Amino acid sequence: xxxxxSFGLVxxxxxxxxxxxxxxxxxGFAPREKFxxxxxxxxxxxxxxxxxxxxxxxxxxxxIEPFALGMCGATEMxxxxxxxxxxxxxxxxxxxxxxxRSR
Numbered sequence: 084x085x086x087x088x089s090f091g092l093v094x095x096x097x098x099x100x101x102x103x104x105x106x107x108x109x110x111g112f113a114p115r116e117k118f119x120x121x122x123x124x125x126x127x128x129x130x131x132x133x134x135x136x137x138x139x140x141x142x143x144x145x146x147i148e149p150f151a152l153g154m155c156g157a158t159e160m161x162x163x164x165x166x167x168x169x170x171x172x173x174x175x176x177x178x179x180x181x182x183x184r185s186r
Contacts, residue, residue: 084120084122084123084124084126084127084142084149085120085121085122085123086118086119086120086121086149086150086163087118087119087121088111088113088117088118088119088161088163089113089117090111090112090113090117090163091111092111092165092171092176093176093177094177094178094179095109095110095111095165095173095176095177095178095179096109096110096111096112096178096179096180096181097109097110097178097179097180097181098110098180098181098183099180099181099182099183099184100181100183100184101184103183104184106148106164107166108148108164108166109164109165109166109173109174109176109178110162110163110164110165111162111163111165111168112155112160112161112162112163113160113161113163114158114159114160114161115152115158115159115160115161116159117161118150118152118161118163123142126142126143126144127140127141127142127143128140128141128143129141130148136153136154137151137152137153137162138151138152138153139151140152147164147167148164149163149164149167150162150163150164150167
């Protein structure tokens with residue numbers, strides 16, 4: 084699967100919610116029009132939970148979630164798993180921590 088997107092890596096987000104912490108997600112966000120799936124659509128499967136506002140995309144072959152699509156207010160967004168970007172070390176990026184566990 085291949086995709087391309089355009090967003091700033093400064094301000095990548097990590098979250099300690101029960102789901103994202105276990106997945107090791109480091110998230111980068113881009114407006115949906117700045118995200119393009121180039122190949123591999125048939126290798127994807129979708130997972131939604133709770134209020135079903137976010138469509139999590141998983142690779143059927145590797146089980147990895149490279150991105151999710153959903154809404155942020157009135158804006159359609161793509162959340163990209165920065166761990167899936169070639170040539171990027173997400174742990175070396177300045178990131179914003181979201182404490183979802185305390186909510």
